[in-house]
Amino acid sequence: MGERSRAVLTLGRLDIEIIHLDTLAASLTAQLGDQVKVKAADLATRRAREAVARALAAQKDAEFTLAQLEARITDHDARLWSGKGSPRDLESLRQEIERERVRRGSLEEAALAAMEVTARTERDAARVQAAVSKALADMNTGNLSRVAERTDAHARREATARQRAALAAAMDPADLAAFERIRARVADGVPVAELSGARCEGCRTDLPTAFAQRVRREVAPQACPSCSRLLHAPN
Numbered sequence: 329m330g331e332r333s334r335a336v337l338t339l340g341r342l343d344i345e346i347i348h349l350d351t352l353a354a355s356l357t358a359q360l361g362d363q364v365k366v367k368a369a370d371l372a373t374r375r376a377r378e379a380v381a382r383a384l385a386a387q388k389d390a391e392f393t394l395a396q397l398e399a400r401i402t403d404h405d406a407r408l409w410s411g412k413g414s415p416r417d418l419e420s421l422r423q424e425i426e427r428e429r430v431r432r433g434s435l436e437e438a439a440l441a442a443m444e445v446t447a448r449t450e451r452d453a454a455r456v457q458a459a460v461s462k463a464l465a466d467m468n469t470g471n472l473s474r475v476a477e478r479t480d481a482h483a484r485r486e487a488t489a490r491q492r493a494a495l496a497a498a499m500d501p502a503d504l505a506a507f508e509r510i511r512a513r514v515a516d517g518v519p520v521a522e523l524s525g526a527r528c529e530g531c532r533t534d535l536p537t538a539f540a541q542r543v544r545r546e547v548a549p550q551a552c553p554s555c556s557r558l559l560h561a562p563n
């Protein structure tokens with residue numbers, strides 16, 4: 329007894345399983361396509377590298393200015409020691425060299441400060457790179473398991489679909505037609521429900537006892553008078 333209604337119930341459960349596996353596969357595909365983290369990592373790395381490049385450029389500028397000044401001091405020193413020119417010229421040259429030496433002191437400080445900035449940005453960039461590498465490695469590991477999970481979901485879906493086709497082929501054609509017809513009408517797309525006692529578990533309606541007895545007695549699956557789902561009484 330109830331073999332036909334059991335087949336209808338099983339068909340409904342296979343449909344639910346197929347929908348679940350499709351949803352799972354779609355969600356895994358969406359997660360695999362999530363490139364936000366990769367973009368954030370790229371941006372952080374690029375900014376850190378740009379900061380290093382700027383610091384290096386500033387350091388080179390400071391060193392170049394210092395080198396130019398040192399060349400001038402060397403030149404002026406040579407001219408002063410050569411003793412060529414009037415005493416007045418030599419005195420003004422000596423004064424200029426003194427001013428240049430003061431300026432050299434401040435340029436040396438600036439060059440040192442620029443070197444420190446470069447070293448600091450290089451340390452920052454190394455820290456960012458390490459953090460980014462770790463985050464990307466973690467994500468790749470996650471993606472590997474997502475791909476495996478999706479492959480598994482596809483395989484299970486195919487197996488479930490084959491099971492459904494085999495069951496539908498073996499079912500009473502009238503039951504299958506009723507199943508498909510009611511499936512198109514019910515909101516959740518599940519045209520079957522269990523009967524517990526006299527209660528339809530699909531719409532949670534307590535049905536007349538006499539009707540519940542008929543569901544258990546009849547060979548053909550009976551539709552719930554309230555929600556029209558095909559009923560199966562497990563006991």
Ligand SMILES: [Zn+2]
Nearest residue numbers: 528531552555
């Ligand atoms: Zn019902």
